[in-house]
Amino acid sequence: MWTIYSEDHRLHRPRYELMDGELVPVFEKPERADWVLERVKARGLGEIAAPRRHGLDAALRVHADHYVDYLAHAWRDWAALGRSHDIMPYCYPVRGMGQRRPTDPDARAGFYAMDSAAPIMAGSWQAIQSSLDCALSALERITEARERAAFAVCRPPGHHAGHDYLGGYCYLNNAAIAAQQLRDKGASRVVVLDVDYHHGNGTQQLFYARSDVLFVSIHGDPGVEYPFFAGHADETGVGEGLGYNLNFPLPHGTGFTQWHAALQAGCRAIERFGADALVVSLGVDTYQDDPISQFKLASPDYLRMGETIAALGLPTLFVMEGGYAVDEIGVNMVNVLEGFEGRA
Ligand code: SP5
Ligand code: ZN
DSSP, rough: OOEOOOOGGGOOOOOOEEEEEEEEEOOOHHHHHHHHHHHHHTTTOEEEEOOOOOOHHHTTTTTTTTHHHHHHHHHHHTTTTTOOOOOOOOOOOOOOOOOOOOOOOHHHHHHHHHSSSBBBBHHHHHHHHHHHHHHHHHHHHHHHOOSSSEEEEEEEEEOBBBBBBBBTTTTHHHHHHHHHHHTTTTOOEEEEEEEESOOHHHHHHTTOOOOOOEEEEEOOHHHHHHHHTSOOOEEEEEEEEGGGGEEEEETOOHHHHHHHHHHHHHHHHHHHHHHHHEEEOOOOTTBTTTTTTTOOTTHHHHHHHHHHTTTOOEEEEEEEOOOOOHHHHHHHHHHHHHHTTTOO
């Protein structure tokens, strides 16, 4: 399958995030994409191509225009104050606050954030756009070149980003935008399958009231894991969307047997749904040595993950999300794709 990759991801390299009460170097770093690309080459997965520019129309189908405008101009307004460190929020509207859209740069940083883990720096917006361009260009391998599958090396990732907020290293929700694009290009029913270790709260939010996009997510139990405030099993959708949101929260220490049972249950629901196309939010932070996660998957397990996803028989777009064990991220990510292609 084709891989779509842009060098522009390097423009986004924030310095710090908060972990255990301490500022630490960001886990979501450019080397992640380097290792993935290297493995794609080493395994001869297929053609590697740069994305074409798509503009923002597709993003505006799922994100608020004032939020996208914030992403585009946040750094300019921040730098105008003479600041050179990454934009990081420190004051957030909570219950009952924050109906009014603020103009102050610090207020805006908090207003548009779910957490402090998606800093913005000078080159971020260009990288964010190139990440989305990768997803949309990879999607065209399926919708226009009529190929079975494609892989987008998206950096920064997207699945924590919601209608009007960033967070968890995510800014534009690449997978959700691709799913909406599939609908807009004629697919009647689309599935987003999220296998990242963390619940894809942004994707869930965007399709929560809709029956045309089924969201299935397997992730660390939000009772004890980020993003805490979404991803519970009783979140099954609302209104028209009731029954079209399926969460599989799993405990810390979960290994592949238990994880794969959840995937198979998710796949049965996907088959019942009768989708025309599948978008996979492909995070490999389920890996046993991931530095911020608590599942116990081993590298060969990712081959089986890919096989099981392939058995759905759907046109499939793979969108890169998390995975922070940089030594193994390439092997694990590409194992899913090779398993999918039946090459292993
Ligand atoms: C795309 C993606 O995978 N985003 C993940 C963002 C996670 N941010 C919060 C991480 C908190 C890590 N806590 C680890 C505690 C270890 N002592
Ligand atoms: Zn994750």
